[in-house]
Amino acid sequence: MDLHRRDFFRVLGATGLTLAVGKELKAAPGPKASLEFRGVLYDAARCKGCRGCEYDCAEANGLPEPLPTKDIKGLRTTDDKHRTVVNEYKTSKGIVYAKMQCMHCNEPACASACLTQAMTKTKDGPVIWREDKCMGCRYCMVSCPFNIPKFEYHSANPKIEKCTMCFETRVKKGELPACVENCPNEALMFGTRRELIQEARRRIFEKPDLYYDQIYGEHEAGGTCWLYISPVPFKEIGLNTSVQNASYPALTKGFLYSVPSVFVLAPALLLGIQQATKKDNSTKPQDNE
């Protein structure tokens, strides 16, 4: 059974690789590169749930102002009007808040799904969406393991909405993302993944009683640029703990790598069979349909 497991796509994949001269599929960023990506560390132990970041995000991105806290009931998710939300969770250690937004994966499923490269991973780390390229197929929504991209269903010119880490408007110019800049509690920290992971480790090391000993996003989905530390296990604050640790685009690589080899092998094989069966038939009288 274990031999089956690797399955013929893998074998084909290997042949495909050797045959696909000059056909480079987007290579995965090495561990080095992924440490230099910019990202944000969110510390759920520091967040006081003021939701200031929600307001700053809406303002920075021209979205409608979010509801005041008193009108909010239950848990919310991001949608086509809200690129980020802060939810309140009753956990084993009392109330803990968690901010949700795009994780800016090191190897984003959304970008590998996108056939127009509208969704794309920048060299700096943020994953952005480009209006002039997107054809609105919503394959990114199907593929994102965190269910982040959202679609304007009630528009004739619909957009995909998701956090872009304020890449075009701020980060590119050396400024901080709107949410990071304005957080009054220093729950958000901007930096390279290397710095952020170090900082997260330091905080956990210094206050082992306060923190749950893990960094969410260090390995999830192949690593993400947005990292979390929290006083409680991540499941309790609504983070998706069923995601795999390997990258998601890798799931389709076997198939995609097999394509070039099929293109070379199949026609040759078909032509061969055709020739072989033709000889067979020519000895019989043809009935001309």
Add this chain to the structure above:
Amino acid sequence: MNSGHLISADNDGKSIWKFLFRQMKPKGRWLTPFNIISIPIIFLGIGLIVIRFWKGIGAITNLSQDVPWGLWIGFDVVTGVAFAGGAYVITFMVYILNMKKYHSIVRVTVLNGFLAYLFYAGALLLDLGRPWNVINPIIGNNFGVSSVLFLVAWHFLLYMIAQLIEFSPAIAEWLGARRAHKILSGMTLAAVIFGITLSMLHQSGLGALFLMAKEKIHPLWYSEFIPILFLVSSIFAGLSMVIFEGSISQRVFSEQISDKHREEHHSIMHGLSKICTGAMFAYFFLQLLVLVHGKHWDLLNTPMGRWYLLEMIGFVLVPMVLYFYSYRANNVFLIRLAAILTMVGVILNRLNVTVIGFKWDMAVHYVPSWMEIVVTLTVLFTEIWIFRWVINRLPVLRESPKWVNEDKLTDKPALAKKIQRA
């Protein structure tokens, strides 16, 4: 060579426009039950499509942020393309394996396949939020080569061209274009080989689309083997469609079918049911392996598990046995029944992967709106209208005009002599 029908004489000298104009006119009775049902639905559907482009996709569909793909992708595109798989299987049998017996159904199957792709690609455009950007990945503005959807979209496009070439001799015969006919017929084999390769890749590619939705699809339907399962099931999905469509065409278009073809029809059905049995056996076995491999025994005794068993036993195993039995017992009725059950099974399977099993654990489930269903029917009915229009005019079911054989004979003098002697 008993072709009594001359579709159009060689058109040399006559105005092609006049001819085309004449052909545009409807033929036959107007008030058939099909027309009475389909015409209002098509008009309603067109109205809904206008609303969709005016107010957005959400205005007529029940799609949500959680369920971005619904009936239009799951049924129109994913299921429809599986059913259109008959074209690559039949062309493989006839042109690659040289199984001459099936030659009489090549044209109608290819036509069916081509129209299916044309309309399902059309349905895809309806589902795109920003269809005007669809040219980006085509003209090379942006090649998302790491995207399975990119591959599938391109293959749709190329395969449609291949199918058009495969079908083009029929168009040439209709227009009476003798020289073009010769050239186009010469391209058939290349188009067939290209088409089969493309089909293998995009039939499995449609499954590969869902590989990244790993945690979102119910584990009984998600596995790394979806692409292979989709490919294998497209063989019997396509052939069952051929059997189904053939049985209907035999009646509806009976005046066009020569006696010779009618006799052949039964033996063709039997041959196809044999192939279906084999393909379904392989598929069932693969599914079993996947189940064993995934070790999801515990899930079988849940509602979704029973639904899974219904699909696998009721609509794969049962029709497989029926196919097997019917070709041994020489029973046409059973073949048709098996074809219908198989088609239901394929619809179930594709919908289970794409819609029903997608985020199965959500509190609120996606159910298509009546408007989505009407638009789907509109697409389907329009396709049937065009199909009928073509069948009534082009030599698809009926025999080719006489000159086609004359040309063939002059091409192959040796063969001509042989036949004359016979």
